[in-house]
Amino acid sequence: MEQSMRRFMKVGLVLHAAYRGLGDGGGPILECLGKVVQDDYFDAVEVAHIHDPDVRRAAAGLIRTGHMVSAYGGQGRTLSAGLNLNDLDEGGRQKAVDTLKEGIDEAYELGCAGFSFLSGRYCEETKEQSFCQLIKSTRELCAHARDKGDMPICCEVFDYDIDKKALIGPAPLAARYAGIIREEFGNFGLLADLSHIPMIHETIEESILPVKDYIIHAHMGNTVIKSPDCEAYGDNHPRFGFPDSENDVNELAGYLRLLLKTGFLNEKTRPIVSFEVKPWKDEPSEAVIANAKRTLNLAWELV
Numbered sequence: 001m002e003q004s005m006r007r008f009m010k011v012g013l014v015l016h017a018a019y020r021g022l023g024d025g026g027g028p029i030l031e032c033l034g035k036v037v038q039d040d041y042f043d044a045v046e047v048a049h050i051h052d053p054d055v056r057r058a059a060a061g062l063i064r065t066g067h068m069v070s071a072y073g074g075q076g077r078t079l080s081a082g083l084n085l086n087d088l089d090e091g092g093r094q095k096a097v098d099t100l101k102e103g104i105d106e107a108y109e110l111g112c113a114g115f116s117f118l119s120g121r122y123c124e125e126t127k128e129q130s131f132c133q134l135i136k137s138t139r140e141l142c143a144h145a146r147d148k149g150d151m152p153i154c155c156e157v158f159d160y161d162i163d164k165k166a167l168i169g170p171a172p173l174a175a176r177y178a179g180i181i182r183e184e185f186g187n188f189g190l191l192a193d194l195s196h197i198p199m200i201h202e203t204i205e206e207s208i209l210p211v212k213d214y215i216i217h218a219h220m221g222n223t224v225i226k227s228p229d230c231e232a233y234g235d236n237h238p239r240f241g242f243p244d245s246e247n248d249v250n251e252l253a254g255y256l257r258l259l260l261k262t263g264f265l266n267e268k269t270r271p272i273v274s275f276e277v278k279p280w281k282d283e284p285s286e287a288v289i290a291n292a293k294r295t296l297n298l299a300w301e302l303v
Contacts (some may be wrong), residue, residue, distance in 0.1 A: 007267050007270075011044065012273065012274030014277075015045055016048045016076070018278065018289055023048070024049075025049040032285075033045065034062060035286075041293055044070065045068055046072070048077075049074075056245065070112045071114040071117045071272055072106065072109075072116070074115055077120070080110065085117070085119055085120050085138070086119055086122060088129055093133055093136070095097055095192070096137065100141055104151070104153070113152070114151060114154060116156050117153075119167040121164075122166075128205050131177070135181070138181050151296070152216055154217050155188075155190055157207070171211055175214070190216065191215075191220060192215050192249065193219035193276065194251065197274065198225055199223055212263075212264065218274075220235065220255070220292070221277055222238050224244050224246070232245070236278060238280050239280070239292070240277070244281050249295055249298045252296065253298075253300070
């Protein structure tokens, strides 16, 4: 496309994926964030838990100074602790809700424009009960966020049988879930991720079209699922063009083309569309980020 991608979206980067050592809320957060803020390719940055209040305040100031927007990824808060929003045990479910409520508070403190999370694991024979538990949890999270302001809340769509094995999940179930929550909470939506689509065994059209009215956030990334024997197999978000992987320039172009056609990419709201890419083994973060930018540049020409 001849028109600039900036007219239709804010290109972002998931900070704690692109740089090592940030996943536990510590590490060189401000140093890594500073690199992204100084790179005018990016209009947005996605952050996660930052346990030091002084670092949180400094990070929020740095993002404001860079004239950027930010979003908060709450997925790690439940994954790292083994918590599950659709836990059939009420005590376990409440622990998951409580830690995400803390994340929502932190996201407001950071000045974030959105908060994301994921559903939990489930058993096929109790799938409907798990779904009801997830509905209950999501309503609590949306109400908590709405009580504090107008920050949107979104559930990221993950695989259901390869790696995270999350309830949400295949597009028909994701559409049912989002439809129920949206009836009560206008601040709720879904996060689509290109890297997860092959893992859900869906085409881009099969994954996006049933939920097109609920998508409020998007990720760009890659995955390896050909064989468990392949390097980076599973939900590891390797660079585009990684050996035996699923996504490169053409796949990213198809994804963006459909998001533009459905109206998600648009000039009025310019939603956040972030790279979620991780260095594999000893790959430098800077090289992986440069790979992502080159891939997007080429893909946008094909949109």
